[in-house]
Amino acid sequence: MIVVDKNRMNMKKEKDREYILTELLPGDEAVIVDINNTALGKDRLCELGLTSGTPLRVVKFAPLGDPMEIKIRGYHLSIRNSMAKEIRVRHRCRHGRRRHEN
Amino acid sequence: MKINPSSKLNKDITDTSQPWLPIIGNPNCGKTALFNRLTGLHHKIGNYPGITVEKKSGWLRGHDILIKDYPGTYSLNAKSIDEKIVSDMVQGWRDKKNRPNGVIVILDSTNITKNIYLALQILDWQIPTIIVLNMIDEAEKNGIQINVKQLKKHLNTAYVIPASAKTGHGIQDVFNAIIKIAESELRVDSQSHLLTIEELSRPLSEITKFLQQRFDKIGHLPEVDSMRLISESNYIRNIVKYLEPSEVEQLKNIINNTRNKFAETQIPYQTIEQTSRFAYIDLYIANLVKVKKTDDKSPSEKIDNFLTHKFFGPAILIGVLFFIFNAIFSWAQWPMEQISIGVNWLSTQFENLIPDGIIQSMVVDGILAGVGSILVFLPQILLLVFFLSILEDSGYMARMAFMMDRLMHKIGLHGRSVLPLLSGFACAIPAIMSARTIENWRDRIQTILMIPLMSCSARLPVYVILIAAFIPDKTVLGFLSLQALVLMGMYFLGMFTAVIISIIIKKIKKRNVEHSLIMELPPYRRPMFSSIGWQVYERGKIFLLNAGTIILAISIVLWFLASFPKPDDAENLSPRQKIEQSYAGKIGHAIEPIIKPLGYDWKIGVGLITSFAAREVIISTLSTLYNLEENEHHRVSLIDAMRNDRYANGKPVFSILVAVSLMVFFAYAAQCMATFAIIKRETNSWRWPVLMVIYMTILAYSASLFVYQGGQLLGFN
Numbered sequence: 001m002i003v004v005d006k007n008r009m010n011m012k013k014e015k016d017r018e019y020i021l022t023e024l025l026p027g028d029e030a031v032i033v034d035i036n037n038t039a040l041g042k043d044r045l046c047e048l049g050l051t052s053g054t055p056l057r058v059v060k061f062a063p064l065g066d067p068m069e070i071k072i073r074g075y076h077l078s079i080r081n082s083m084a085k086e087i088r089v090r091h092r093c094r095h096g097r098r099r100h101e102n
Numbered sequence: 103m104k105i106n107p108s109s110k111l112n113k114d115i116t117d118t119s120q121p122w123l124p125i126i127g128n129p130n131c132g133k134t135a136l137f138n139r140l141t142g143l144h145h146k147i148g149n150y151p152g153i154t155v156e157k158k159s160g161w162l163r164g165h166d167i168l169i170k171d172y173p174g175t176y177s178l179n180a181k182s183i184d185e186k187i188v189s190d191m192v193q194g195w196r197d198k199k200n201r202p203n204g205v206i207v208i209l210d211s212t213n214i215t216k217n218i219y220l221a222l223q224i225l226d227w228q229i230p231t232i233i234v235l236n237m238i239d240e241a242e243k244n245g246i247q248i249n250v251k252q253l254k255k256h257l258n259t260a261y262v263i264p265a266s267a268k269t270g271h272g273i274q275d276v277f278n279a280i281i282k283i284a285e286s287e288l289r290v291d292s293q294s295h296l297l298t299i300e301e302l303s304r305p306l307s308e309i310t311k312f313l314q315q316r317f318d319k320i321g322h323l324p325e326v327d328s329m330r331l332i333s334e335s336n337y338i339r340n341i342v343k344y345l346e347p348s349e350v351e352q353l354k355n356i357i358n359n360t361r362n363k364f365a366e367t368q369i370p371y372q373t374i375e376q377t378s379r380f381a382y383i384d385l386y387i388a389n390l391v392k393v394k395k396t397d398d399k400s401p402s403e404k405i406d407n408f409l410t411h412k413f414f415g416p417a418i419l420i421g422v423l424f425f426i427f428n429a430i431f432s433w434a435q436w437p438m439e440q441i442s443i444g445v446n447w448l449s450t451q452f453e454n455l456i457p458d459g460i461i462q463s464m465v466v467d468g469i470l471a472g473v474g475s476i477l478v479f480l481p482q483i484l485l486l487v488f489f490l491s492i493l494e495d496s497g498y499m500a501r502m503a504f505m506m507d508r509l510m511h512k513i514g515l516h517g518r519s520v521l522p523l524l525s526g527f528a529c530a531i532p533a534i535m536s537a538r539t540i541e542n543w544r545d546r547i548q549t550i551l552m553i554p555l556m557s558c559s560a561r562l563p564v565y566v567i568l569i570a571a572f573i574p575d576k577t578v579l580g581f582l583s584l585q586a587l588v589l590m591g592m593y594f595l596g597m598f599t600a601v602i603i604s605i606i607i608k609k610i611k612k613r614n615v616e617h618s619l620i621m622e623l624p625p626y627r628r629p630m631f632s633s634i635g636w637q638v639y640e641r642g643k644i645f646l647l648n649a650g651t652i653i654l655a656i657s658i659v660l661w662f663l664a665s666f667p668k669p670d671d672a673e674n675l676s677p678r679q680k681i682e683q684s685y686a687g688k689i690g691h692a693i694e695p696i697i698k699p700l701g702y703d704w705k706i707g708v709g710l711i712t713s714f715a716a717r718e719v720i721i722s723t724l725s726t727l728y729n730l731e732e733n734e735h736h737r738v739s740l741i742d743a744m745r746n747d748r749y750a751n752g753k754p755v756f757s758i759l760v761a762v763s764l765m766v767f768f769a770y771a772a773q774c775m776a777t778f779a780i781i782k783r784e785t786n787s788w789r790w791p792v793l794m795v796i797y798m799t800i801l802a803y804s805a806s807l808f809v810y811q812g813g814q815l816l817g818f819n
Contacts, residue, residue: 037370044181066507076625078623
């Protein structure tokens with residue numbers, strides 16, 4: 001029988017959890033899972049290299065909270081939050097300010 | 103090869119008998135800089151009909167090869183009117199006679215993996231292609247190394263040229279490649295630049311087979327067409343005209359069947375081309391670019407720590423806007439005065455040179471006055487274009503849009519609309535020209551139509567004189583001057599109206615496409631002086647030649663209206679009587695019934711007509727109508743004359759209410775032939791300037807009517 005470290009399993013779960021791009025904080029890194037098919041402009045995002053499996057980093061949100069800036073494939077892209085909500089990511093890796101742990 | 107004579111420039115640029123190559127590339131990859139390097143001074147700028155997109159073409163220096171610059175695009179799947187120009191041209195290549203001799207695709211070397219998507223799409227058209235790896239110097243500085251040899255092999259194209267349009271490095275190679283391509287009929291047989299997995303290509307096989315059998319007619323790789331036929335609902339119209347009606351029906355059926363097949367297996371077929379191309383890029387291309395990881399944060403990101411900082415960002419933004427605004431307001435003052443002095447001097451010279459009469463009057467009051475009113479805009483235009491080019495080329499413009507987008511998005515506009523709208527407070531002409539930095543053409547048109555509502559500096563003298571004459575010099579709340587409050591109110595009136603109209607437009611045309619702000623934030627770059635010089639020169643020239651002719655024509659018409667018909671006893675008539683008997687005077691009388699409800703008499707009516715030349719002209723027209731001598735006191739005497747003017751029944755012509763009604767009219771009305779001309783020029787269509795005049799006149803009339811009639815109901819007179 002293999003004893004699984006419960007802590008590690010939790011960590012793994014945490015790592016595999018899917019997030020919506022807007023849930024990330026500035027500095028967070030993650031990998032794109034997919035963009036919802038219903039999202040208008042999905043084709044353009046794909047053409048800009050936001051394809052499944054591509055790593056990205058959230059750089060910041062604009063001073064008024066919208067749009068957001070991400071770094072992907074070596075360049076900086078700004079997208080409105082309404083569109084970022086359609087982008088699902090995982091393998092979140094936190095570098096930014098810590099929010100209340102929940 | 104012979105040196106091209108400059109007369110060639112006047113030749114139709116759609117002439118296909120000459121060898122030609124388009125330049126295609128992403129926005130911000132240095133397309134225009136390369137274009138300028140290749141063509142030198144001789145190129146021609148046009149405009150595509152109905153839209154504010156520029157069409158540029160020029161001869162390769164010293165050769166009969168036409169280079170055409172196209173708008174920046176991210177892919178051939180067009181998302182805006184600008185991009186559609188490129189994709190439509192490319193779709194035209196199905197027809198052999200529309201094909202260029204070769205294609206120049208520019209890539210930004212600092213970011214190959216993103217830029218190369220478009221290049222792969224172009225390469226699949228199997229036309230000799232020159233891939234220019236631009237900004238190679240910057241890439242090397244950033245520790246990016248590109249394996250050019252392998253890249254050339256994988257792209258399967260004859261030319262992959264590292265270059266820098268900024269320093270001139272590699273440009274000679276591009277030059278030679280173009281000449282070679284233009285001289286020889288190269289055939290390209292390459293595989294498609296796609297990577298498909300069995301799962302995707304199997305369902306597509308039916309369409310692919312259908313297209314394959316008709317390859318000679320359709321003229322594009324079946325693998326690519328089949329993918330785009332599946333994912334884009336209206337892609338089929340690119341192919342329809344090359345097929346028989348029965349074949350079209352057949353193809354439509356196959357497409358439907360295939361879509362159903364994909365839907366059953368739940369494979370997302372909507373982005374099948376994108377997925378396949380990026381699979382190709384990630385497998386073959388990405389590893390040819392080696393990035394030496396130095397620092398995670400690029401210099402640009404460090405700069406952005408300040409420039410788009412939560413607090414400093416907006417503060418700096420306001421500072422920058424204020425600086426530019428102040429510059430076009432006050433720095434332009436001196437050259438503008440010099441221009442008027444110069445034109446006045448010329449007028450006196452001509453008055454002395456030409457004997458009195460119609461000719462003299464036409465030259466001095468018609469042509470010279472017209473030329474003067476054109477030239478007077480030039481300082482403001484040059485200044486604004488200068489600042490704008492710096493903002494754009496340095497990369498700060500994109501950050502401005504990034505910071506302002508939320509506010510502007512709320513009223514249905516784009517972050518980039520901020521600068522044009524604010525510049526409108528100085529002068530609508532340069533402001534409308536600056537709207538071209540807005541990529542999305544709908545946003546651009548909407549911004550252009552909003553700009554004339556901003557209270558420009560030409561309205562100021564009208565406001566000032568009316569306020570001085572009729573608004574009591576009182577203070578309210580103990581410290582606020584009523585006159586200043588009214589003046590401020592006039593400025594806010596235009597601004598708020600613009601906001602409200604924007605919101606209404608936003609509500610009416612529910613946009614189904616929300617992606618207008620997928621915006622790249624390019625790295626900060628030091629602007630190139632030559633490039634800025636170019637832009638300032640081009641804008642200035644375009645304004646003088648294109649808008650200038652319209653302004654000149656209108657000012658001659660206005661001169662004609664004010665000077666004809668010539669009365670027989672002209673010698674004995676005062677200037678007032680002359681203008682009263684002219685067409686303008688007659689029109690003023692004729693429209694009196696229409697403007698009476700606004701509180702205006704015929705004299706104001708004449709002023710409304712002549713002020714189409716420029717708003718402040720109403721002051722000189724009224725001065726003439728009141729028989730005032732032109733001297734330094736004439737403003738004061740005009741105020742007295744307006745105050746003392748009475749109707750036959752003894753009722754004063756002007757009152758506070760009439761003055762306010764007139765100011766409201768000036769705040770809204772489109773009384774500016776230069777604005778009219780520049781909108782015609784920038785949109786290359788009469789539709790938008792005419793629409794502007796109609797909507798602003800209706801707005802002005804109803805608002806003034808509301809003010810005057812409402813005021814009377816409330817007991818003012």
